[in-house]
Amino acid sequence: xxxxxxxILVTDDPGPEGPAxxxxxxxxxxxxxxxRRMTTLGMIVGHALxxxxxxxxxxxxxxxxxxxxxxxxxxxxxxxxxxxxxFQTSIxxxxxxxxxxxxxxxxxxxxxxxxxxxxxxxxxxxxxxSACERVLLCGGxxxxxxxxxxxxxxxxxxxxxxxxxxxxxxxxxxxxxIVQSEGDGSLSLPQLFDLLHKRSGFDGMVAPGWRMxxxxx
Amino acid sequence: xxxxCPPIRLVACGCITPFGDARExxxxxxxxxSALRPVPLLGRMGGDLVPLALLGGRALDDTCPxxxxxxxxxxxxxxxxxxxxxxxRPVFVTGSxxxxxxxxxxxxxxxxxxxxxxxxxxxxxxxxxxxxxxxDVSIVSHACVSAHLGLLQATRVVHAGLxxxxxxxxxxxxxxFVTGGFHALKILNSDFPAPFRERASSSIGLGDxxxxxxxxxxxxxxxxxxxSLFNExxxxxxxxxxxSGFEACLEGVRSEARGLKVWVxxxxxxxxxxxxxxxxxxxxxxxxxxxxxxxxxxxHTLGSCGLVEMAVAVEAMRSGIAPGILAGAGDAMSPDxxxxxxxxxxxxxxxxxxxxFGGAHAAFLLRHx
Numbered sequence: 001x002x003x004x005x006x007x008i009l010v011t012d013d014p015g016p017e018g019p020a021x022x023x024x025x026x027x028x029x030x031x032x033x034x035x036r037r038m039t040t041l042g043m044i045v046g047h048a049l050x051x052x053x054x055x056x057x058x059x060x061x062x063x064x065x066x067x068x069x070x071x072x073x074x075x076x077x078x079x080x081x082x083x084x085x086x087f088q089t090s091i092x093x094x095x096x097x098x099x100x101x102x103x104x105x106x107x108x109x110x111x112x113x114x115x116x117x118x119x120x121x122x123x124x125x126x127x128x129x130s131a132c133e134r135v136l137l138c139g140g141x142x143x144x145x146x147x148x149x150x151x152x153x154x155x156x157x158x159x160x161x162x163x164x165x166x167x168x169x170x171x172x173x174x175x176x177x178i179v180q181s182e183g184d185g186s187l188s189l190p191q192l193f194d195l196l197h198k199r200s201g202f203d204g205m206v207a208p209g210w211r212m213x214x215x216x217x
Numbered sequence: 218x219x220x221x222c223p224p225i226r227l228v229a230c231g232c233i234t235p236f237g238d239a240r241e242x243x244x245x246x247x248x249x250x251s252a253l254r255p256v257p258l259l260g261r262m263g264g265d266l267v268p269l270a271l272l273g274g275r276a277l278d279d280t281c282p283x284x285x286x287x288x289x290x291x292x293x294x295x296x297x298x299x300x301x302x303x304x305x306r307p308v309f310v311t312g313s314x315x316x317x318x319x320x321x322x323x324x325x326x327x328x329x330x331x332x333x334x335x336x337x338x339x340x341x342x343x344x345x346x347x348x349x350x351x352x353d354v355s356i357v358s359h360a361c362v363s364a365h366l367g368l369l370q371a372t373r374v375v376h377a378g379l380x381x382x383x384x385x386x387x388x389x390x391x392x393x394f395v396t397g398g399f400h401a402l403k404i405l406n407s408d409f410p411a412p413f414r415e416r417a418s419s420s421i422g423l424g425d426x427x428x429x430x431x432x433x434x435x436x437x438x439x440x441x442x443x444x445s446l447f448n449e450x451x452x453x454x455x456x457x458x459x460x461s462g463f464e465a466c467l468e469g470v471r472s473e474a475r476g477l478k479v480w481v482x483x484x485x486x487x488x489x490x491x492x493x494x495x496x497x498x499x500x501x502x503x504x505x506x507x508x509x510x511x512x513x514x515x516x517h518t519l520g521s522c523g524l525v526e527m528a529v530a531v532e533a534m535r536s537g538i539a540p541g542i543l544a545g546a547g548d549a550m551s552p553d554x555x556x557x558x559x560x561x562x563x564x565x566x567x568x569x570x571x572x573x574f575g576g577a578h579a580a581f582l583l584r585h586x
Binding site: 002043051066069072076080081084087088091097101104106107109110113115116119122131146152207208217 | 259262305322324337338341342358359360366370395399402403451453562574576
């Protein structure tokens with residue numbers, strides 16, 4: 001069984017709020033001018049992650065199913081004269097890099113993941129097998145436009161960051177465990193987000209052969 | 218440096234490149250061949266001629282299903298064992314582009330069938346079905362260090378007792394999306410790359426590549442040790458000018474290689490600043506160790522490069538000949554840069570290093586079991 005303790009949790013559920021409103025809401029959390037080239041996902045995830053104050057000895061595990069959908073759409077539409085800036089921004093782990101490069105904060109271990117129905121489990125397993133004492137698990141997605149028409153972008157925007165430690169402390173918010181077990185199931189990233197956002201307990205299969213329990217104090 | 222984990226056995230590995238399998242690739246490199254050819258930047262839409270190494274018979278523009286699928290299935294057939302993608306035998310698929318060539322085709326030419334291959338989850342799901350794997354397939358994507366991260370995760374699940382064996386499967390195939398992006402950054406141009414050599418300007422080549430590695434606690438002739446990571450987070454495409462990112466990553470390997478005679482398979486894309494920083498850091502961490510880089514002939518296989526080049530390094534150790542940097546012209550950046558082939562028989566192991574956008578660095582030691 002793998003077990004980690006939740007020390008800090010930040011979630012952001014923009015709901016029906018559009019990307020422009022989300023950007024306006026979050027821009028004050030970044031240095032003046034820094035948000036001009038940031039993606040909406042970069043701002044949502046970056047804001048949540050920044051609240052955890054990442055340090056060089058932490059590990060960051062980043063999960064996103066579709067990554068920077070709007071930058072990807074715009075990059076594709078920039079052909080036949082592709083934009084170098086959009087190329088950089090559309091690359092998979094960009095959202096976390098936007099925050100960390102802006103802060104000039106090096107980090108040893110950065111583990112970006114993608115995936116579908118099992119993405120949340122894979123992100124948890126990656127977090128809980130890291131050798132680092134503190135692992136910052138973050139993730140999210142932003143909405144797309146024409147990519148969404150092809151089911152290649154998220155229908156909703158969301159973001160979260162959670163600090164996990166090996167040992168509990170006086171401020172521990174909850175505990176997450178995964179264990180190999182008979183049975184089948186899945187847990188997508190939006191489903192994990194909803195559990196975290198609502199601080200809902202959970203005990204069930206999250207992947208074939210894997211059970212997760214999530215308890216809150 | 219981070220990523221510390223105990224040594225792991227490499228039970229099997231293999232790769233495909235435009236040269237062929239690992240043995241054919243190592244042989245082609247040692248003979249001074251290059252798989253890079255001048256190809257129009259945007260495929261059928263034209264553009265400047267840039268150095269690309271495409272799998273035999275494949276055009277840059279994607280088809281649906283992708284023309285590279287047959288090669289990927291051939292590689293998959295070489296993976297030993299059964300039951301991949303189940304809880305005790307998980308798979309870690311790594312890459313940086315997945316089916317993004319299909320996404321380009323979808324947008325440019327409007328064929329909706331490309332959507333099935335267009336994003337990392339959908340592309341990986343197609344590959345999973347084609348190769349007959351179960352559902353436990355993680356996707357790791359961190360540009361050109363992706364394969365190293367998959368290897369580290371595979372190592373960890375095995376060491377934690379969560380798996381009996383783990384498979385890392387890595388692939389990246391070129392498309393106008395990728396070539397257009399690197400051309401926009403002005404490092405993919407009409408010049409051919411000459412890694413770790415001094416010249417007037419930077420240039421890289423890009424290549425198709427795929428590889429696999431099976432790791433376990435026991436078996437196999439090789440050990441992977443000292444897996445190390447470091448992320449500078451200094452700039453999206455540049456490294457810190459003091460080379461500290463390279464040094465921090467190699468420090469994690471150096472301690473594991475103490476007392477061993479090693480050579481170094483560097484990243485070496487052909488960009489000048491990064492090449493100089495890498496050579497300097499290698500010379501500091503492993504004085505007098507020969508350093509080679511093969512992307513001047515293979516092209517940069519992007520997210521798969523760490524595993525593709527590891528498979529070639531294994532073959533170099535097995536055959537006794539490590540290919541030098543025969544590609545290009547210009548003075549070597551250091552006396553340690555191995556322009557010519559050299560024999561590997563007296564070496565205990567090889568340090569394999571890769572770098573990526575964001576100042577990401579990854580390295581490990583591959584040594585005899």
